[in-house]
Amino acid sequence: MRITGETDVVFILCDPVAHVRGSDILNRRFAAAGDDVAVSPLHVVPEDLPVVVSAVRSMRNVAGFGVTIPHKVAVVGLLDELTDRARLVGAINFVRRSADGTLTGDNVDGAGFIAGLAADGLSVDGASVLQVGAGGAGRAVAFAVAGAGARRLRIHNRSPRAAEELAAAVAAAHPACDVRPATSADPRETDVAVNTTSLGMRPGDPLPFDVAALPAHAGVAEIVIQPRMTALLEAAVARGLPVSYGRSMLEGQFDAVRSFLWPDGGSPARRD
Ligand SMILES: NC(=O)c1ccc[n+]([C@@H]2O[C@H](COP(=O)([O-])OP(=O)(O)OC[C@H]3O[C@@H](n4cnc5c(N)ncnc54)[C@H](OP(=O)(O)O)[C@@H]3O)[C@@H](O)[C@H]2O)c1
Numbered sequence: 001m002r003i004t005g006e007t008d009v010v011f012i013l014c015d016p017v018a019h020v021r022g023s024d025i026l027n028r029r030f031a032a033a034g035d036d037v038a039v040s041p042l043h044v045v046p047e048d049l050p051v052v053v054s055a056v057r058s059m060r061n062v063a064g065f066g067v068t069i070p071h072k073v074a075v076v077g078l079l080d081e082l083t084d085r086a087r088l089v090g091a092i093n094f095v096r097r098s099a100d101g102t103l104t105g106d107n108v109d110g111a112g113f114i115a116g117l118a119a120d121g122l123s124v125d126g127a128s129v130l131q132v133g134a135g136g137a138g139r140a141v142a143f144a145v146a147g148a149g150a151r152r153l154r155i156h157n158r159s160p161r162a163a164e165e166l167a168a169a170v171a172a173a174h175p176a177c178d179v180r181p182a183t184s185a186d187p188r189e190t191d192v193a194v195n196t197t198s199l200g201m202r203p204g205d206p207l208p209f210d211v212a213a214l215p216a217h218a219g220v221a222e223i224v225i226q227p228r229m230t231a232l233l234e235a236a237v238a239r240g241l242p243v244s245y246g247r248s249m250l251e252g253q254f255d256a257v258r259s260f261l262w263p264d265g266g267s268p269a270r271r272d
Pocket residue numbers: 069109112132133134135136137138157158159162196197198199201223224225246247249250
C-alpha cells in the first residue's frame with residue numbers, strides 16, 4: 001500500500017486495539033475499488049476520547065473515523081451532527097470530518113447487516129423475523145430490518161426492558177412493520193432468525209434460540225464475527241438451513257461507509 005500526502009486518512013478509534021480487523025477489511029476494499037484511502041486503528045482510552053476527537057477536527061487529510069466499543073455511545077456528545085439513523089440507534093460507528101472540521105456521526109451497522117444478508121442470499125423483505133438481542137448492534141439491526149421491509153419483527157432479549165424499549169422505538173419509526181417484544185425466543189412463524197447477542201463468542205455458550213423448532217424454510221443470520229462458524233450456524237447448516245455470517249455484516253458496511261464519508265456523489269482520491 002502506498003500512503004502519500006494525497007491519501008485520504010481514516011482512523012478507527014478503539015480500546016483495546018489488538019482484536020481490530022475492520023481496518024484490514026476496509027484497506028483491502030478501498031484498494032480494490034482503486035481509492036487512495038488508508039485506514040489505521042488508533043488505541044484511544046475513554047478518558048482521552050474528547051481530546052482525540054477534538055484534534056481530528058484540525059487534521060485536514062482525515063476523511064473521518066470509525067469507533068468501536070467502548071466509544072460508540074460516548075462519542076455522540078462530542079459531535080456536531082448525527083444522521084437520522086444514528087439518532088434512532090443512539091450509537092455511532094462512523095464519523096465524517098467535513099472540510100471545515102464539522103463532525104457528523106452515522107451508524108452503518110444496520111446497512112451492513114442488510115447488505116451482508118443479501119450477499120449470503122437472504123432477505124427480510126416481507127419476512128417474519130425473530131431477533132434475539134437488543135444491545136448496541138441489535139438496535140441497529142432492528143431498525144434496519146424494519147426499514148428493509150420486514151412484515152413482522154419479534155425481539156427477545158435476556159433483559160426484557162431493552163427489548164420492550166427497542167420494539168417501541170422501531171414500531172414508532174416503521175409503522176408498516178408489526179414490531180413487538182417477545183418474552184421467549186419462539187422460533188415458530190419465523191422466516192429469518194437473527195442472533196444479535198454476543199452468545200457464540202465463547203465455546204460452550206448456549207444457543208440464542210432453538211434451531212430445531214424453526215420452520216424448514218427459515219434462514220439464520222449471525223452477527224458474531226469470531227468464530228466465523230458459531231454453534232448456532234453449525235446447528236443451522238446441519239439442518240440444511242441457509243445462513244448469513246457475522247463477517248458478511250462487517251464486509252457489508254463498506255459501501256455504506258464509503259458513501260457516508262464521501263457524500264453527494266463525491267469519491268475518495270484515486271490511486272494513480
Ligand atoms: N458483524 C458485525 O459487523 C458486528 C457489528 C457490531 C457488533 N458485532 C457483534 O455483535 C455482538 C454484540 O455486540 P453489541 O455491541 O451489541 O454488544 P452489547 O451492546 O453489549 O449487547 C450484547 C447483547 O447480548 C446479550 N447477551 C450477552 N450475554 C448474554 C447471555 N449470556 N445470555 C443472553 N444474552 C446475552 C445482551 O443482553 P442483555 O441486554 O440482557 O445484557 C445484549 O442483548 C458481539 O459479538 C459483537 O462482536 C458484530
